[in-house]
Amino acid sequence: MTPADHDQAAQELKRAAERICALILTDDYPKIDIEIEKANLKRRVREIFPDKVQLYEMIYESRFRRLWEQWREHGGAAG
Numbered sequence: 001m002t003p004a005d006h007d008q009a010a011q012e013l014k015r016a017a018e019r020i021c022a023l024i025l026t027d028d029y030p031k032i033d034i035e036i037e038k039a040n041l042k043r044r045v046r047e048i049f050p051d052k053v054q055l056y057e058m059i060y061e062s063r064f065r066r067l068w069e070q071w072r073e074h075g076g077a078a079g
Contacts, residue, residue: 009048016041017060024067031072038064 001009020037023029038061045056 013041013045013048016044017063020060020064021067024064025071027072034064034068 020034020041023034023037041060042053042056046053
């Protein structure tokens with residue numbers, strides 16, 4: 001993978017993660033669909049950067065979990 005390919009792949013994953021964050025913040029988007037999006041992103045990480053799956057889990061999965069707890073479990077309040 002060239003440096004340009006690497007950068008493009010990283011941007012693809014970043015956009016997908018940002019989209020998942022936005023979906024979590026959208027109260028009417030079903031949890032099952034968000035879980036599917038997360039599984040697709042993790043699969044893509046495994047395909048593109050197999051040595052970075054653990055890093056993905058530490059950074060993105062924890063972010064998704066925090067957002068879910070803040071926005072979904074507490075009625076949409078960021079408190």
